[in-house]
Amino acid sequence: MEEKKELFKCPEHIAWIDGDKKEDIEKRIEEYNQLTINEKILLESLEQTRKINKIYANIQFWFWLTMISIVSSIYILFIA
Numbered sequence: 001m002e003e004k005k006e007l008f009k010c011p012e013h014i015a016w017i018d019g020d021k022k023e024d025i026e027k028r029i030e031e032y033n034q035l036t037i038n039e040k041i042l043l044e045s046l047e048q049t050r051k052i053n054k055i056y057a058n059i060q061f062w063f064w065l066t067m068i069s070i071v072s073s074i075y076i077l078f079i080a
Contacts, residue, residue, distance in 0.1 A: 035043070 032040070
């Protein structure tokens with residue numbers, strides 16, 4: 001299982017990326033096709049979890065940026 005995790009990222013990532021060789025992509029596709037249903041589901045779940053965490057980090061950044069902007073605008077309008 002460890003070898004398969006290193007070769008395979010996720011089906012949508014099996015695409016031509018600059019620097020990748022055609023043999024590497026074919027090897028990833030072959031490894032993915034040899035996985036069991038449970039392993040495929042696990043890999044998809046891991047990819048979805050990674051994307052959700054990325055979205056959460058973006059939302060958190062924009063929330064704090066908005067809070068700082070609101071506080072700064074109140075300070076500039078009423079105190080300065």
